[in-house]
Amino acid sequence: MEELVNLFHGFAVALQPYNIMLMVIGIVLGVIIGVLPGLGGANGVAILLPLTFSMSPTSAIIMLSCIYWGALFGGAITSILFNIPGEPWSVATTFDGYPMAQQGKAGEALTAAFTSSFVGALFAVVMITLVAPLVASFALQFGPAEKFAVYFLAFCSFVGLSKEPPFKTIAAMMIGFALAAVGLDSITGQLRLTFGVTHLLNGFDFLIAVIGLFGIGEILLTMEEGLAFRGGKAKINLRVVLQTWKELPKYWMTSLRSCFIGCWMGITPAGATPASFMSYGIAKRMAKNGKNFGKGEIEGVVAPETAAHAAGTAALLPMLSLGVPGSPTAAVLLGGLLIWGLQPGPMLFVEQKEFVWGLIASMYLGNIVGLLVVLTCVPIFAAILRVPFSIIAPLILVLCAIGAYSVHSSTFDVMLMLVFGVIGYLLKKCNYPLAPLVLAIVLGDKAEEAFRQSLLGSQGSFGIFLSNPLVSTIMILGLIALFWSVIQEGYTRLRATVAGPGSRAA
Amino acid sequence: MTTGSSSNTGPTHKLVEAGVTLLIALFGVIVIAGSLKAGINWGPEGPRAGFFPFYIGLFIIASSGINLWNGLREDNDGLFAEWGQLRQVLSVVIPTGIYVGSMPFIGLYVASTIFIAWFMRWLGKYNWITVLAVALGMPLVTYLIFERWFMVPLPKGPVEEWLDL
Numbered sequence: 001m002e003e004l005v006n007l008f009h010g011f012a013v014a015l016q017p018y019n020i021m022l023m024v025i026g027i028v029l030g031v032i033i034g035v036l037p038g039l040g041g042a043n044g045v046a047i048l049l050p051l052t053f054s055m056s057p058t059s060a061i062i063m064l065s066c067i068y069w070g071a072l073f074g075g076a077i078t079s080i081l082f083n084i085p086g087e088p089w090s091v092a093t094t095f096d097g098y099p100m101a102q103q104g105k106a107g108e109a110l111t112a113a114f115t116s117s118f119v120g121a122l123f124a125v126v127m128i129t130l131v132a133p134l135v136a137s138f139a140l141q142f143g144p145a146e147k148f149a150v151y152f153l154a155f156c157s158f159v160g161l162s163k164e165p166p167f168k169t170i171a172a173m174m175i176g177f178a179l180a181a182v183g184l185d186s187i188t189g190q191l192r193l194t195f196g197v198t199h200l201l202n203g204f205d206f207l208i209a210v211i212g213l214f215g216i217g218e219i220l221l222t223m224e225e226g227l228a229f230r231g232g233k234a235k236i237n238l239r240v241v242l243q244t245w246k247e248l249p250k251y252w253m254t255s256l257r258s259c260f261i262g263c264w265m266g267i268t269p270a271g272a273t274p275a276s277f278m279s280y281g282i283a284k285r286m287a288k289n290g291k292n293f294g295k296g297e298i299e300g301v302v303a304p305e306t307a308a309h310a311a312g313t314a315a316l317l318p319m320l321s322l323g324v325p326g327s328p329t330a331a332v333l334l335g336g337l338l339i340w341g342l343q344p345g346p347m348l349f350v351e352q353k354e355f356v357w358g359l360i361a362s363m364y365l366g367n368i369v370g371l372l373v374v375l376t377c378v379p380i381f382a383a384i385l386r387v388p389f390s391i392i393a394p395l396i397l398v399l400c401a402i403g404a405y406s407v408h409s410s411t412f413d414v415m416l417m418l419v420f421g422v423i424g425y426l427l428k429k430c431n432y433p434l435a436p437l438v439l440a441i442v443l444g445d446k447a448e449e450a451f452r453q454s455l456l457g458s459q460g461s462f463g464i465f466l467s468n469p470l471v472s473t474i475m476i477l478g479l480i481a482l483f484w485s486v487i488q489e490g491y492t493r494l495r496a497t498v499a500g501p502g503s504r505a506a
Numbered sequence: 507m508t509t510g511s512s513s514n515t516g517p518t519h520k521l522v523e524a525g526v527t528l529l530i531a532l533f534g535v536i537v538i539a540g541s542l543k544a545g546i547n548w549g550p551e552g553p554r555a556g557f558f559p560f561y562i563g564l565f566i567i568a569s570s571g572i573n574l575w576n577g578l579r580e581d582n583d584g585l586f587a588e589w590g591q592l593r594q595v596l597s598v599v600i601p602t603g604i605y606v607g608s609m610p611f612i613g614l615y616v617a618s619t620i621f622i623a624w625f626m627r628w629l630g631k632y633n634w635i636t637v638l639a640v641a642l643g644m645p646l647v648t649y650l651i652f653e654r655w656f657m658v659p660l661p662k663g664p665v666e667e668w669l670d671l
Contacts, residue, residue, distance in 0.1 A: 051656045165576065171530055171569040177562045178537045185544070185555035192555045193540035216602070223598050224591040390630030394622040395644055397602055402614065402648060406658045411610040418606050422599060429586065430523045448558045456552035 003133050010357030013058060014365050022055075022063040023362065027370045028377075030070015035078055035381050039396055041071035041312075042328035042438070043214035046207045047403030049336050057340040058355050062362040064336060065316070068329050069121065069366050072272075072312045073374045076113035076305055077381055081106060089272035089308040092280040096293060096300030103296050107240035108247075110378055115248060116255060116302045118371045120310035123259040124266065125363040128317045132349070132360070135321040139346040144453035145464045149474035151447040152465075153481060154324045155436065157268040160484030164433045172427065176437040179204045180444020187452060199412045206441040207407045209420050210332055213434050215400040216421025219393055221428060241375060244298075251302050254283045258303045262310025266326050267318055268481070272311040279307030313363065320356060321346060324443065328435045331442045515589060520577065522586040527574045534566030597629065613663025615645040 013019065033044030045064050052060035075090035080097035093113060100109035142150070159169045182193040183203030194200040248255075258279040265275035283303035284293040293300045315326030316333070323345030325331040337344045348356055374381070404417035424434060458464035466472045480487065541556030541563060548554065587595070605621040623641035626632045652658045 050658050051652070054657055165573070167569045167572045167576070171566060171573060174562050174565045174569065175530065175533065178533070178559055178566065181537075181559040181562065188549070188551055188555050190544060190555040192544035193537065193559060195540060220595050220598060223594045224587055388630060390626060390632075391640060393598070394625035395640075397598075397605075397625075398618045398622065398644060398648070401606060401609070401618075402652065402660060405609075405614065405661060406652070409659065409661075411606070411661055414606045414609055418599075418602055421602075425595070426522075426526050430526045451558060452553045460548065460553075 003129065006353055006357045007129060007361060009354065010359075010361030011365075013354060013358035014062060014361040019059055019062050019358075019362070020365075020369075022059055023066045023366050023369050024373065026063040026066025027070040027073075027366065027373045030067035030072075030370075031074035031077070031374060031377075031381055032070075032384060033067065034071035034074020035384055036392060036396065039399075040214050040218065040329075041068050042210050042332050043218075043400070044071060045329055045332045045336075046210040047215070047399055049207060049332065049339070050403065050406035052336070053339070057337070057342055057352075058358040060336065060340060061333065061355065061359050062366070064333055065359060065362060066366045066370070068312070068333070069363075069370045070373075071329075072121075072309050073114060073117055073370050074381065075308075076117065077110065077374070077378060078385060080109045080113060080301070081382055082385060089276045089312070090304075091273070092276040092304035092308075093301060095280065095304075096295070096297050099294070099296035100298070100301065105296065107237070108244045108298060109296075109301050111241045111244040111375070112248060112298050112301045113305045114371055114374050115245065116258075116306040117309040118367055119255055120259055120262050120306035120308070121313045121367045122364070124263050124310040124313035124317075125360065125367070127263050127314065128320070128363070129360055132317050132321045132356075135317070136346040136349040139322050140350075142346070144450045144457065145467065145471045146474065148447060148450035148454055149465060149471050149478065150322055150324055151443055151450065153474055153478035154268075154318070154443075155440070155447075156478040156482035157484075158433075158436045158439070160481040161265075161268065161274060162433050162436070163274065164431055166485065168430075168432045169436055172432045172434065173436040173440045176440025177444045177447070179209070180206075180441045181448065186445055186449060199410075202408075204416070204441060205407055205413065206335055206438060207332065208404050208413050208417050209441055210328065210438055211400050211404050212417040212420025213424035213427075213438065214328070215396065215403075216418060217424025217428055217434075219396060220421060220425040222389065223393070247298065248302070251299050254287065254299055254303050255306050257282065257286075258306035259310045262307035262312075263314040265307070266311030266314025268326070272308040272315070272327065275311035276304035276308040280304040316363075319344060320348060320359070323446070325439065328438045331439050335442060514585075516585045516587050516592065519582055519584045519586045520580070523577045524574060527570050527577060531567050531570035531574070534563045534570060537563035537566065601625065609661055611663060613666055614660045615649065616663055616665050618645050618648070 014023075029048065030041070030044065033039040033041065039047075045067050048067060049064065052063060055063070072089075075085060076093055076097070078084045079090040079093040080101050083094050083098040085091040085094055097109045097113060100106065139150075155173055158173065159166050162169050178193075180203065182200055183191070184201065185192055191201065261279045261282070262272070262275045265278065266272065280293075280300065280303050283299060284290045287293070287297075287299050289297060289299075312327065312329070315330040317326070319325040319330040319334050323334065323343075325334045334344050337348075342348065342352055342355065400417060401414050404414045405411060407413060427434060427437075454464045455461075458467070464471075465475050537559055541560035544556035544559075545554035546556040546560040548557075601621065601624060605617055609617050619641045622644055623637050626637045626640060627634070648660070652660055
């Protein structure tokens with residue numbers, strides 16, 4: 001029951017008036033970030049990270065994680081009202097949310113979306129509370145080989161689970177590793193890959209990459225499409241909320257299933273987006289009125305929103321307990337920890353109890369605050385979306401520039417940001433996933449260190465990665481994840497041939 | 507926003523994708539060259555600095571090769587983007603390039619004001635009052651939030667020096 005005591009201490013920290021204020025600010029900023037095109041969760045947190053340099057780490061992480069929750073909530077608003085997914089994980093929400101809004105049921109759809117988000121997040125936070133300390137204490141025994149195996153597993157699941165072509169995922173990931181390797185080598189203290197450019201001595205900062213790839217890249221994509229906003233009015237009042245709440249318990253099964261899908265997908269670093277699609281697809285197949293999905297079925301809003309929020313929250317579990325972030329935004333938060341001088345990973349639970357439990361407590365409170373804020377302020381946030389893009393775009397570009405500059409007070413970084421932006425635009429258009437690239441920049445140094453230390457211990461033999469049951473299990477799990485799509489395809493083909501032609505389910 | 511010319515021509519997706527893939531492969535070559543310079547074999551402290559990036563570079567080149575092969579084999583005659591769309595994109599990239607390039611000399615505030623004003627006037631066709639309100643308002647708010655409340659210094663130029671901020 002030590003955890004419970006710790007959690008109560010955490011609540012005491014999170015409930016300080018100053019932290020509550022930061023929570024509200026964070027949620028509001030987060031929703032705005034989630035609503036605006038070009039400002040996603042990862043990128044928004046990256047831009048605002050420098051604002052927190054003067055705060056205590058606990059207050060800072062409370063605010064930043066609340067921005068994250070806010071962004072998760074915000075994505076639903078644009079999907080339902082404007083059929084524009086503010087975030088990739090809200091794409092599945094548009095399928096039924098937008099038709100509902102067109103039928104004049106925007107209030108119901110929004111209430112359902114926010115409530116399911118809340119339920120999903122709460123489920124994931126409870127899971128984190130119970131599981132994270134166990135994982136952390138287990139991970140304390142990890143040596144370099146096990147650490148590398150965990151990174152290996154994380155990156156393999158990217159290749160196996162992402163919907164982009166596997167070799168494009170690998171290419172994107174390796175670019176990230178290469179960028180991470182630039183600069184001072186942490187083990188030998190030698191310079192590498194700088195080619196005499198002094199600006200590169202410290203390597204590429206992933207925050208700059210995040211702001212460029214996600215922020216500028218997204219703006220360029222939007223410019224190309226020449227967006228015009230045309231959307232319904234959002235009216236949401238207490239009566240609609242209560243009525244929808246009365247209806248929602250009917251879908252508890254969908255909700256629970258989506259929670260599990262979300263948590264599972266969130267921990268493996270495939271993230272919220274596939275979780276929302278998977279959950280929508282399964283709900284469509286299982287629901288009684290599944291054929292009505294896509295025409296404005298409330299269950300079709302509940303399923304993806306629950307899963308996306310559960311996954312987004314669960315992504316923090318591996319970040320806290322293993323130091324392996326489950327999503328780009330979690331990666332940015334992890335970068336924040338490093339900047340504040342905290343070492344993410346299992347030792348955090350031993351050395352920084354106040355920080356960890358303050359954060360976990362703030363997850364509970366932040367999501368309650370978030371639910372209240374979004375339910376009451378939807379019309380205001382929807383109004384932001386009506387501001388034309390030609391005003392929003394330069395403001396976002398300026399914000400990105402400020403964010404990039406303030407990381408190291410360097411104007412070179414701002415130019416680098418633009419370069420990353422153009423690269424992000426090209427990669428995105430050519431169907432390369434950006435998340436593994438960013439995660440590889442964040443984890444590159446650590447993965448390399450673990451890899452080289454393991455080899456050092458084994459005198460260069462790769463056998464070290466299969467030397468004991470623990471490390472072999474993780475490595476084999478990684479290989480399974482790597483070849484997951486191949487395995488799955490083989491399995492369906494096998495089943496199809498066994499069952500005979502014509503009996504394959506659609 | 508105006509959607510540029512409506513001509514349905516532009517670079518094909520295949521061509522651009524092949525170009526991007528080759529650029530990635532070139533990046534892989536650079537990584538390998540840099541790794542070789544840093545040393546890829548074993549030194550007294552174990553694997554030397556270039557050891558890990560060398561294999562990363564190999565992976566980049568190998569996966570680019572497969573991507574290039576897959577991309578060329580694919581039956582995709584679609585356009586990457588229309589010229590008009592690309593012009594839209596460039597109409598943001600080039601001014602942003604000038605904006606970030608001028609920042610070290612004239613500071614963030616002046617550069618931002620000019621940039622926002624240009625963007626709104628040129629691409630948004632707003633009247634001057636709206637343009638000036640946003641272009642002057644945003645840097646002011648930025649100043650208050652970043653420099654005053656959160657004490658994050660931003661780059662300044664001669665104008666700020668003259669104003670003694």
